[in-house]
Amino acid sequence: MLIIGIAGGTGGGKTTVVNTIVDELQHEEVAVISQDSYYQDTSNLSYDERTQINFDHPQSIDFDLLVSHLKELKKGNAIEQPVYSFVEHNRTGKTLKTLPKKVMIVEGILILTNPKLRKMCDIKIYVHADSDERLIRRLKRDINERGRDIDEVLNRYQTTLKPMHQQFIEPTKEYADIIIPYNRYNTVAVDIVQTIIKQRLD
Ligand SMILES: Nc1ncnc2c1ncn2[C@@H]1O[C@H](COP(=O)(O)OP(=O)(O)O)[C@@H](O)[C@H]1O
Numbered sequence: 536m537l538i539i540g541i542a543g544g545t546g547g548g549k550t551t552v553v554n555t556i557v558d559e560l561q562h563e564e565v566a567v568i569s570q571d572s573y574y575q576d577t578s579n580l581s582y583d584e585r586t587q588i589n590f591d592h593p594q595s596i597d598f599d600l601l602v603s604h605l606k607e608l609k610k611g612n613a614i615e616q617p618v619y620s621f622v623e624h625n626r627t628g629k630t631l632k633t634l635p636k637k638v639m640i641v642e643g644i645l646i647l648t649n650p651k652l653r654k655m656c657d658i659k660i661y662v663h664a665d666s667d668e669r670l671i672r673r674l675k676r677d678i679n680e681r682g683r684d685i686d687e688v689l690n691r692y693q694t695t696l697k698p699m700h701q702q703f704i705e706p707t708k709e710y711a712d713i714i715i716p717y718n719r720y721n722t723v724a725v726d727i728v729q730t731i732i733k734q735r736l737d
C-alpha cells in the first residue's frame with residue numbers, strides 16, 4: 536500500500552488535486568481518506584456552541600482514530616469512515632465503508648502536523664496557493680456549498696483561519712517531499728505526481 540498525504544491551507548486546491556489524481560487512476564487502485572471526516576465528535580454541544588469551535592487547530596481532529604483507521608487499512612481491513620456535515624459542524628452519524636486500496640490518499644489542512652501520521656505517509660505533498668487566492672476561493676465555496684455568509688467567512692478568516700494557518704499549517708511545508716504551486720490549475724505538477732504514483736505501483 537502506498538500512502539500519500541496531501542496538506543495545504545484551506546482553499547489551496549487539495550481536493551481539486553486529489554480528484555484529478557483519482558480520475559487518472561483505476562477506481563480499484565485508489566481510495567481517499569479526508570481529514571474532515573475525523574473532526575472530533577461534538578454531538579454533546581449545541582449548534583451555537585459548535586459554531587464557536589476552532590476547526591483549524593490540530594486539537595479539533597481525532598488523529599488517534601484517523602491513525603488507527605490507516606493501520607487497519609494497511610492490515611487489509613475495511614474501515615467505517617465517519618461522514619461529516621459542514622452545515623451542521625458535526626459528524627452525521629453515518630459512515631462510509633472504505634476498503635484498503637493500493638493507493639490511499641489522506642487529504643487535509645492539518646495532516647502533516649501529526650508526527651504519527653507523517654511517519655505513515657510514503658509521499659508527503661503540500662499544495663500551495665497565496666492567501667488572497669485561498670480567501671477568494673474559500674469565500675465562494677463556503678457561500679455556495681457550505682451554507683455560510685460573507686460576514687461569517689471573513690470573521691472566521693481573521694479570528695482563526697489566518698492565525699492557525701500561520702502557526703500550524705504553513706510550517707508543515709518543511710515536511711513535504713513535493714510542493715505544488717496552485718495559484719493556477721497546475722496540470723504539469725499534477726502529471727508529475729501521477730507519474731511518480733504509477734512508477735511506485737509497478
Ligand atoms: N487553481 C485554481 N484556480 C481557481 N479556482 C480553484 C483552483 N483550485 C481550486 N479552485 C476552486 O477553489 C475552491 C477550493 O478548492 P479545493 O480544491 O476545495 O481546496 P481545498 O481542498 O484545499 O480547500 C473550489 O471551489 C475549487 O473549485
Ligand SMILES: O=c1ccn([C@@H]2O[C@H](COP(=O)(O)O)[C@@H](O)[C@H]2O)c(=O)[nH]1
Nearest residue numbers: 544545546590591620621624625643644
Ligand atoms: O464544521 C466545520 C469544520 C471545518 N470547517 C472549515 O473547513 C476547513 C477545512 O476544509 P478544507 O476543505 O480543507 O477547506 C477548515 O479551514 C475549517 O475552518 C468549517 O468551516 N466547519
